[in-house]
Amino acid sequence: MKHLLILLFLSSIGWNAIGQENASSEALKLLNTKNISADSLNNLTERMLGLGNPYAVIFLVSDSTNTSVLQAKMMIDGASYSNENITSLLANWSQWESELKKIKKPKLKAAAIDSLYELNVSTFDEYVAKGRALQGIQRFLKKSQLQDFYQSKISSLEDSFEKFVWINESIVAASKTKNKKWSFELTTLRSQEEASYAANRDLFISDLVKAIITQAQSTPVAPEKPIEKPNNHIWWMLIIGLAVVCITLLVLYFVSQNKWKKKTHLLQEKVIGSQNELTEQIQSLQLLHDQSASALQMMKSEIHQREVQLGQLKKDHVLKEQMVSEELSKLQNEARQLVDELSKESSVQKWMELQNVISRKINQIKELL
Secondary structure, eight states: OHHHHHHHHHHHHHHHHHHHHHHHHHHHHHHHOSSOOHHHHHHHHHHHHHTTOHHHHHHHOOOTTOHHHHHHHHHHHTOOOOOHHHHHHHHHHTTHHHHHHHOOSHHHHHHHHHHHHTOOOOSHHHHHHHHHHHHHTGGGSOTTHHHHHHHHHHTTOOSHHHHHHHHHHHHHHHHHHTOHHHHHHHHHHHHHHHHHHHHHHHHHHHHHHHHHHHHHHHSOOOOOOOOSSOOHHHHHHHHHHHHHHHHHHHHHHHHHHHHHHHHHHHHHHHHHHHHHHHHHHHHHHHHHHHHHHHHHHHHHHHHHHHHHHHHHHHHHHHHHHHHHHHHHHHHHHHHHHHHHHHHHSOOHHHHHHHHHHHHHHHHHHHHHO
């Protein structure tokens, strides 16, 4: 596919170079004509669009609402193609996606998709509308169906404006298929087309200047006469020269303005993007700082609570040690007293009392612990 696109680009440059010279001659004839017919001008501007020279169209026609001028600006600015015909066609095909969702059986759905894909169209606008409708149901298509549809058409396009439109439509379709290789090839082809517009503009100006000079040189010079009035031939040459200079300056001005607008727009987008990114980073850091501060405060509060609890536990432990020590002392005293009594009177009752005292005191100590 890549080699095919390059071949198409090179061949278009060759044919355009041949056509530009004839178009320049026709442009000169129209400029020399006092009353230029609308049909002649329209035919010439349509040819210039077809040859890929939108700058020449803007130079030849001053009416900004002229269809050819609008299409020429579209080619220079890379704007999307639209008209009422395409809108009407898309309105008729807008139900494709909803209708496909209703079909549950795989075989019936596949048959419906094939019928839509094979839908017969003939005009260029119908091809554009069908492509956009297929983009809407792209998730139902096979992996390469959408790409095959666009690639099958591009090789047959000879008109430069239609090729511009089709490349733009293909770029949008490629972005929806997420095919990076196809997107790169189309972007490269689009850049090549833009380069050809600039080359055709320079060639048009060059051929126009050559045609003007040739016409001036071929104009028969009247026999010399006594100087009675200024030489009209010299004035004619000066007027032509000034016209050529003005034309060149105007074209260069429009080109520079267009490039400046594009660069300014890209710079604004980059600045806005950088500002948004910086704002997001600042907000993220602020949020992280607030979260860290909140977490630190919670940790301090928890540590304080633990310290209070630990101090209370220490107090309880000291108190329990005192109580256990007192109970042990009581146990020793009572046990010593019972042992003394047992040594004087050895009986089962004394032994039972001793055991009961020891058991009771041990249970009390266990409860304290």
